[in-house]
Amino acid sequence: MELDVNLKPMKISGLERTKNYRLELFNNGHSAQVNVDGDVYVEGGGLPNRFQTAQFHFHWGRDDNTGSEHLYSGGSFPLELHVVNYNVKYGNSSNAMTKVGDGLAVLGFWFERSDSDNPVLTPLIKKLSSVQNADPSTKVPVSDLDLGKVISGNLDRFYRYSGSLTTPPCYESVIWSVFQTKIPISSSQLTAFRRLKKVPHGGKTTALVDNYRPPKTINGRKISISFPSGVATVSARPANWAANVNSQCGGSSQSPIDIPALSSTTYDSSLGLFTLSSFGDTSAYSLDLSNNGHTVTATVSTSGGSNLDVTGGGLPATYRAAQFHFHWGASASVGSEHTKQGTSYPAELHIVCWNTNMDNLSYALTQPEGLAVLGFFMEVHDTYTLSTFDIQSLVPPDISKYYRYPGSLTTPGCDESVIWTVFQSTITVSTAQMNKFRGMKSDTGGSTPLVNNYRPVQSLGSRIVKQNFSGQSVNHASIILTLVCAAVYQYIIR
Numbered sequence: 001m002e003l004d005v006n007l008k009p010m011k012i013s014g015l016e017r018t019k020n021y022r023l024e025l026f027n028n029g030h031s032a033q034v035n036v037d038g039d040v041y042v043e044g045g046g047l048p049n050r051f052q053t054a055q056f057h058f059h060w061g062r063d064d065n066t067g068s069e070h071l072y073s074g075g076s077f078p079l080e081l082h083v084v085n086y087n088v089k090y091g092n093s094s095n096a097m098t099k100v101g102d103g104l105a106v107l108g109f110w111f112e113r114s115d116s117d118n119p120v121l122t123p124l125i126k127k128l129s130s131v132q133n134a135d136p137s138t139k140v141p142v143s144d145l146d147l148g149k150v151i152s153g154n155l156d157r158f159y160r161y162s163g164s165l166t167t168p169p170c171y172e173s174v175i176w177s178v179f180q181t182k183i184p185i186s187s188s189q190l191t192a193f194r195r196l197k198k199v200p201h202g203g204k205t206t207a208l209v210d211n212y213r214p215p216k217t218i219n220g221r222k223i224s225i226s227f228p229s230g231v232a233t234v235s236a237r238p239a240n241w242a243a244n245v246n247s248q249c250g251g252s253s254q255s256p257i258d259i260p261a262l263s264s265t266t267y268d269s270s271l272g273l274f275t276l277s278s279f280g281d282t283s284a285y286s287l288d289l290s291n292n293g294h295t296v297t298a299t300v301s302t303s304g305g306s307n308l309d310v311t312g313g314g315l316p317a318t319y320r321a322a323q324f325h326f327h328w329g330a331s332a333s334v335g336s337e338h339t340k341q342g343t344s345y346p347a348e349l350h351i352v353c354w355n356t357n358m359d360n361l362s363y364a365l366t367q368p369e370g371l372a373v374l375g376f377f378m379e380v381h382d383t384y385t386l387s388t389f390d391i392q393s394l395v396p397p398d399i400s401k402y403y404r405y406p407g408s409l410t411t412p413g414c415d416e417s418v419i420w421t422v423f424q425s426t427i428t429v430s431t432a433q434m435n436k437f438r439g440m441k442s443d444t445g446g447s448t449p450l451v452n453n454y455r456p457v458q459s460l461g462s463r464i465v466k467q468n469f470s471g472q473s474v475n476h477a478s479i480i481l482t483l484v485c486a487a488v489y490q491y492i493i494r
């Protein structure tokens with residue numbers, strides 16, 4: 001996707017005066033459509049002309065996992081609103097819709113599930129029951145719906161591409177703008193859409209759901225964005241991933257987690273030592289570094305039959321290293337995905353390995369125990385310099401002590417396929433090296449720093465964190481406290 005600075009904010013005029021237009025709702029058997037009769041115009045946003053608003057309608061699914069016509073990174077939304085506008089130079093919408101390239105401008109808005117009703121939708125939701133049966137001649141006024149408020153505040157961040165109508169005759173006459181900010185809608189409001197019927201009154205009951213067209217291939221078409229992309233677009237609100245991107249992100253075994261004190265973890269003597277094969281043999285593999293806007297990833301390619309295999313460590317199979325990547329913060333106080341007793345580290349390394357009993361990485365990452373990710377906290381010490389020549393020297397010399405728990409990918413789809421290992425020993429890097437990470441950019445324009453690319457910790461739930469070492473772990477804070485107490489005590493008894 002390319003940032004296009006010519007995509008200025010969209011301007012919609014006329015909506016602010018609800019008296020100036022009439023809205024009529026009807027059920028056409030395919031959607032709930034609202035005709036807009038009045039002087040409402042859309043311009044700006046890189047559109048070639050002024051467009052007049054003709055109607056808006058919705059697409060929705062049978063449940064919250066489907067519904068939207070446009071997907072984001074493969075994820076659906078439960079509802080999508082299309083505001084259809086025609087180029088005024090073509091006079092009316094039926095004429096304009098046949099004009100390839102610039103006939104229509106459709107504004108798409110995704111909805112995300114919210115806990116409470118969105119009050120600005122209430123006037124529309126209340127009228128849906130009056131058009132429950134498919135009958136284009138039953139038109140119901142929705143005079144108190146304020147479309148401007150429904151879509152307010154969303155108009156400066158959108159995706160742009162040239163496309164078609166999503167229903168036959170599918171004329172390629174549409175300039176699409178799909179807005180980034182989602183509109184909240186509650187479960188019960190979504191249910192009101194799902195109660196509509198595809199058939200006229202008296203017909204066999206057929207629920208009007210899943211009225212979306214599956215996504216079409218992009219075929220080299222350019223998608224432009226009006227705002228810098230990267231972490232800011234996907235990761236800014238991981239709390240909403242479950243509703244927005246993939247429902248798996250709301251599962252009960254999600255990662256990362258906070259690793260609790262040893263009193264709350266379980267010692268498991270069966271968790272043996274790891275063997276990392278070929279990790280230090282730089283002739284066996286090469287690393288391709290890439291910045292995908294979310295992280296820096298080093299992809300492992302091997303040659304000559306040797307593989308970077310991980311065995312032992314209580315893993316149920318041999319796992320093969322496919323890539324490693326990092327998570328880091330804008331400052332040293334945040335950055336790691338896992339935390340330890342509530343404390344973040346400035347960065348965290350993840351070595352992603354897949355179960356060699358499965359066909360390949362992409363299959364394994366959707367399967368239980370498909371992946372084993374080795375996680376290492378990174379600490380800043382100015383006297384240390386991180387070696388990046390090979391993965392062996394990247395990981396700490398002592399990998400004998402670790403924590404183990406079942407978890408997930410920390411980015412959508414959040415598949416719960418990961419056996420997580422978080423090591424006790426940390427990797428040390430210098431401040432200068434950390435600043436190299438913080439200087440990376442998350443967009444092609446190079447203006448947005450790529451920082452804070454971590455997902456917040458998820459609830460441990462009923463899962464147990466195991467550790468493979470026994471004995472007391474004394475943290476530095478308690479040592480210092482002991483020393484302070486000793487000093488104070490010494491002072492008092494003198």
Ligand SMILES: [Zn+2]
Nearest residue numbers: 057059082166
């Ligand atoms: Zn549509």
Ligand SMILES: [Zn+2]
Nearest residue numbers: 325327350410
């Ligand atoms: Zn990661």
